[in-house]
Amino acid sequence: MKYLDILLALLKLGVRCDRTVLITTQELGRLLNISQQSASRLLCRLEKEGYIQRESSPIGTKVSLTSKAMGELLEAYKILHKTFTGLQYEMILCGKVFTGLGEGKYYVTLPYYYRMWQEKLGFSPYPGTLNIRLEPEYIRLRKILENIPAIEIKGYSNKLRSYGGVKCFKGEIENIECALLLIERTHYGPDVIEIIAPVCLREKLKLKDGDKVKVRVKL
Amino acid sequence: MKYLDILLALLKLGVRCDRTVLITTQELGRLLNISQQSASRLLCRLEKEGYIQRESSPIGTKVSLTSKAMGELLEAYKILHKTFTGLQYEMILCGKVFTGLGEGKYYVTLPYYYRMWQEKLGFSPYPGTLNIRLEPEYIRLRKILENIPAIEIKGYSNKLRSYGGVKCFKGEIENIECALLLIERTHYGPDVIEIIAPVCLREKLKLKDGDKVKVRVKL
DNA sequence: ATTACTAAAAGACGAGTAA
DNA sequence: TTTACTCGTCTTTTAGTAA
Numbered sequence: 001m002k003y004l005d006i007l008l009a010l011l012k013l014g015v016r017c018d019r020t021v022l023i024t025t026q027e028l029g030r031l032l033n034i035s036q037q038s039a040s041r042l043l044c045r046l047e048k049e050g051y052i053q054r055e056s057s058p059i060g061t062k063v064s065l066t067s068k069a070m071g072e073l074l075e076a077y078k079i080l081h082k083t084f085t086g087l088q089y090e091m092i093l094c095g096k097v098f099t100g101l102g103e104g105k106y107y108v109t110l111p112y113y114y115r116m117w118q119e120k121l122g123f124s125p126y127p128g129t130l131n132i133r134l135e136p137e138y139i140r141l142r143k144i145l146e147n148i149p150a151i152e153i154k155g156y157s158n159k160l161r162s163y164g165g166v167k168c169f170k171g172e173i174e175n176i177e178c179a180l181l182l183i184e185r186t187h188y189g190p191d192v193i194e195i196i197a198p199v200c201l202r203e204k205l206k207l208k209d210g211d212k213v214k215v216r217v218k219l
Numbered sequence: 220m221k222y223l224d225i226l227l228a229l230l231k232l233g234v235r236c237d238r239t240v241l242i243t244t245q246e247l248g249r250l251l252n253i254s255q256q257s258a259s260r261l262l263c264r265l266e267k268e269g270y271i272q273r274e275s276s277p278i279g280t281k282v283s284l285t286s287k288a289m290g291e292l293l294e295a296y297k298i299l300h301k302t303f304t305g306l307q308y309e310m311i312l313c314g315k316v317f318t319g320l321g322e323g324k325y326y327v328t329l330p331y332y333y334r335m336w337q338e339k340l341g342f343s344p345y346p347g348t349l350n351i352r353l354e355p356e357y358i359r360l361r362k363i364l365e366n367i368p369a370i371e372i373k374g375y376s377n378k379l380r381s382y383g384g385v386k387c388f389k390g391e392i393e394n395i396e397c398a399l400l401l402i403e404r405t406h407y408g409p410d411v412i413e414i415i416a417p418v419c420l421r422e423k424l425k426l427k428d429g430d431k432v433k434v435r436v437k438l
Numbered sequence: 439a440t441t442a443c444t445a446a447a448a449g450a451c452g453a454g455t456a457a
Numbered sequence: 458t459t460t461a462c463t464c465g466t467c468t469t470t471t472a473g474t475a476a
Contacts, residue, residue, distance in 0.1 A: 001224040004295075008220060011298050025441065035471050040442055058440040058476090076223075077303050079230050080296040084310065086359060091303065140305060244460065254452045259461050277457090277459040 003051060004076055006032065006042060007069050010052070017147040018140070020053075020064040067147040074148050074219065090171070091141055091217040093180075093193065095134035097207045104129030104194055107183075112163055116153045117196065121168060121179050125196035129181065130173075132213060134191045142190060145169060145217065146182055155184060171217040173197070174205055180217055222270060223295055225251065225261060226288050229271070236366040237359070239272075239283040286366040293367050293438065309390075310360055310436040312399075312412065314353035316426045323348030323413055326402075331382055335372045336415065340387060340398050344415040348400065349392075351432060353410045361409060364388060364436065365401055374403060390436040392416070393424055399436055 009031045015021045029039035043061060047054045051069040055062040065073075081089040105128040107113055117125050134142060146167070155165035164185035171180055178197035186192070195201065195215065207213065228250050234240045248258035262280060266273045270288040274281040284292075300308040324347040326332055336344050353361055365386065374384035383404035390399055397416035405411070414420065414434065426432065 001227060004223045004227065005220040008223065008295055008298055011302055016302070024439090036440095037442070037472080038470060041469085044442080056441055060440065073299060074303065076227055076295070077299040079227055080292060080299060083230055083235070084293065084296050084308075084360075084363060086356060089303075137305060141303075144303060243458095255459095256452060256461075257450075260450085263461080275460055279459065 001072060001076065003046060003049075003069075004072070006046065007051065007065070007073055010063060010065065011073070015052075015063050015065055016140075016144075017065045017067065017070045018143040020062050022060045022062050024060045065147075067149075070144060070147040071149045078219065089219055091145070091219055093132075093134060093138045093141060093215045093217065094212065095132040095138065095191075095193070095215075096209075097202075097211045097213060098131050098133050098209050100129070100131045100188075100194075104131065108196055110163070113153065113166070116166075117179075120151050120153060121170065121196075123177065123198040125179075125198060126200045128200065128202075129194040129196055130201045130207070130213075131188075132193050132195060132215065134193060136191070139191050142182075142193060145180070148219070150182075151179075169217045169219070171215055173201060173213060173215050176201065176204060178215070180215060220291060220295065222265060222268075222288075223291070225265065226270065226284070226292055229282060229284065230292070234271075234282050234284055235359075235363075236284045236286065236289045237362040239281050241279045241281050243279045284366075286368075289363060289366040290368045297438065308438055310364070310438055312351075312353055312357045312360060312434045312436065313431065314351040314357060314410075314412070314434075315428075316421075316430045316432060317350050317352050317428050319348070319350045319407075319413075323350065327415055329382070332372065332385070335385075336398075339370050339372060340389065340415075342396065342398075342417040344398075344417060345419045347419065347421075348413040348415055349420045349426070349432075350407075351412050351414060351434065353412060355410070358410050361401075361412060364399070367438070369401075370398075388436045388438070390434055392420060392432055392434050395420065395423060397434070399434060 013021055013023055025039040026036045029036045046052045053064045078089050108125055109127045151168040153166040155163050167182040169180045178195050181194045232240055232242055244258040245255045248255045265271045272283045297308050327344055328346045370387040372385040374382045386401040388399045390397055397414050400413045
């Protein structure tokens with residue numbers, strides 16, 4: 001939590017985990033009320049300690065935030081959200097249901113993953129994923145999810161096959177417990193999320209392709 | 220924004236603008252990874268710079284946050300909220316409509332205040348206030364509103380009469396533009412807010428006493 | 439323009455300790 | 458037990474300046 005004020009200043013300048021911004025140490029210094037030299041040293045240190053990615057040149061420094069920074073900012077956000085709303089923070093994502101190619105079903109039921117769902121998510125999922133194509137304004141949030149702490153299922157390879165990693169968030173979809181999966185090796189773009197749940201969401205919620213759904217992610 | 224990490228640590232310990240907590244410099248030091256001495260110095264400084272109220276004794280220090288601190292925390296919260304939700308922050312308050320004693324109408328139309336509404340809120344209000352008794356869980360939020368920057372209408376006295384100050388927040392009630400008023404000299408308790416709007420909200424929204432309404436405050 | 443080095447000054451730190 | 462002072466040390470800062 002040591003660099004919160006500085007990370008916040010970077011957010012103010014438009015820097016994100018998925019957005020690199022060219023800033024000068026002078027303007028950063030002005031924003032933080034420190035000298036250009038201190039701002040320069042600060043960026044060096046933030047990089048060394050893993051909070052930013054950085055590329056300096058004679059015209060300025062290109063900066064983006066790392067997952068470590070996003071994680072700390074989220075921690076701060078959670079405390080503040082609790083303070084200013086009295087509520088636990090949930091990220092809400094909206095999108096439309098679509099039918100995939102059936103690989104979801106295949107992966108969910110692979111023994112390695114199936115054990116992991118039970119162990120790390122605490123439920124045995126219905127064999128299949130609900131594919132959701134996010135509305136454009138939510139893609140930014142999905143990218144944030146990629147960069148904050150989550151329930152991680154590590155990928156691994158043996159001689160026979162290799163398993164990609166999966167990042168999971170517990171949540172709810174129309175009041176039904178579910179988990180949002182960010183699948184490392186997916187052929188879908190950054191606008192797609194996959195959901196698993198103990199029940200068949202398509203049936204339970206009577207969903208057809210194109211139906212709009214709202215997923216609440218608990219962070 | 221300099222003491223954000225420290226103010227956040229205080230929030231974590233349960234300190235609020237309306238809640239004094241007894242803490243020891245030792246535990247604060249442990250939380251911030253600094254010595255007891257530095258934590259002590261820090262609290263002195265926070266007090267001197269107007270971020271906390273403080274009362275130290277041989278059993279510890281009673282600490283509460285000032286409006287200045289709440290304002291800075293809110294600034295941080297707004298940036299983070301924008302980052303993590305993509306939305307502007309709004310505080311939502313819920314409560315039930317009730318009928319007052321008619322003083323709302325009297326005050327709203329007093330020439331001094333009427334000029335102020337027009338000047339500072341940008342509309343000419345319907346002559347009357349909508350009184351709302353907040354549900355218990357929202358009283359905390361009302362107290363936060365009291366302690367953050369707002370549109371201020373200063374009170375003043377002359378020989379004839381004295382006018383109390385009013386703190387205003389712009390907002391919406393069921394999609395109708397309105398303003399929430401926190402009236403300095405009110406005989407209502409901290410669970411009551413008063414709303415003014417360019418239209419008669421009771422008529423427009425067909426409200427009866429006891430009806431539940433939701434006010435969105437834009438911060 | 440920039441970034442970022444060096445050196446000297448300023449400020450922050452914890453140990454010891456009084457109250 | 459507390460808080461919070463002094464003091465010596467160490468860290469951080471800025472000004473000057475090189476690249």
